[in-house]
Amino acid sequence: SEETKPSPLVKPVTSPTYLWGNLDVFELRDSLHQKGLMDAKVENVPNGFIIHIPSEDTLIQIDQTSTHIMCSNEILRNKIKESLIKCLAKI
Amino acid sequence: LVMREQAMKLVEPREAMKELGLNEHDVRFTSTLTITDNDSVAEMAEKLMKIFRESAQQHSLQQSSDGSISIADSVLVKVSESDENDKSVLLSWSLQDEELGSHLLKIIKTKFPTAC
Numbered sequence A: 001s002e003e004t005k006p007s008p009l010v011k012p013v014t015s016p017t018y019l020w021g022n023l024d025v026f027e028l029r030d031s032l033h034q035k036g037l038m039d040a041k042v043e044n045v046p047n048g049f050i051i052h053i054p055s056e057d058t059l060i061q062i063d064q065t066s067t068h069i070m071c072s073n074e075i076l077r078n079k080i081k082e083s084l085i086k087c088l089a090k091i
Numbered sequence B: 001l002v003m004r005e006q007a008m009k010l011v012e013p014r015e016a017m018k019e020l021g022l023n024e025h026d027v028r029f030t031s032t033l034t035i036t037d038n039d040s041v042a043e044m045a046e047k048l049m050k051i052f053r054e055s056a057q058q059h060s061l062q063q064s065s066d067g068s069i070s071i072a073d074s075v076l077v078k079v080s081e082s083d084e085n086d087k088s089v090l091l092s093w094s095l096q097d098e099e100l101g102s103h104l105l106k107i108i109k110t111k112f113p114t115a116c
Helices: A025-034 A074-087 B013-019 B041-055 B095-111
Strands: A041-045 A048-053 A058-062 A066-070 B002-004 B007-009 B026-036 B061-063 B069-071 B075-083 B086-094
Touching (some): A025 A058, A025 A074, A058 A074, A066 A074, A074 B026, A074 B095, B026 B095, B041 B061, B041 B075, B041 B086, B041 B095, B075 B095, B086 B095
Antiparallel strands (some): B026 B086, B061 B069, B069 B075
């Protein structure tokens, strides 16, 4: 049988979200706690903060202008993304 | 659409934010997959290039001398040795390329047996 090829990507139908402002790390941590990630902890690092979720082997690096989410679990990554977008101003 | 001195002009969102004095907040994701595969790192990177040529064909695609692959503006893929039988595939992308990044992650997962 003929091998099925993945369909080429179409342009996204949703507009990209542009985020701005500083992130309140404690607001993000509280939002993650509300989503059941009770072991999310804020740690101070020289350039900002890290939120560590040891049970999920996940790190969120935060400084004044950027946030980097290192997470290999798609369900969890989407939860973090939702919380983060809620905590930042957007256009 | 930015209005200044009674005139309106259309600019890129990033430029508009700069003009308005807003501090853009960059959001980036990194996911790492452990793939069970006996191929070399270079062979695995070549397999991924082939998949991306088919599934992200309207986006720019480049492979650098260290083997890492970049797609569109912000998607970066890097293969490394995990242990004797496994490879680590790191996929990183910005929020602006969320559709593309998460789609490519899904494709890699369906094409290769993942160890976890």
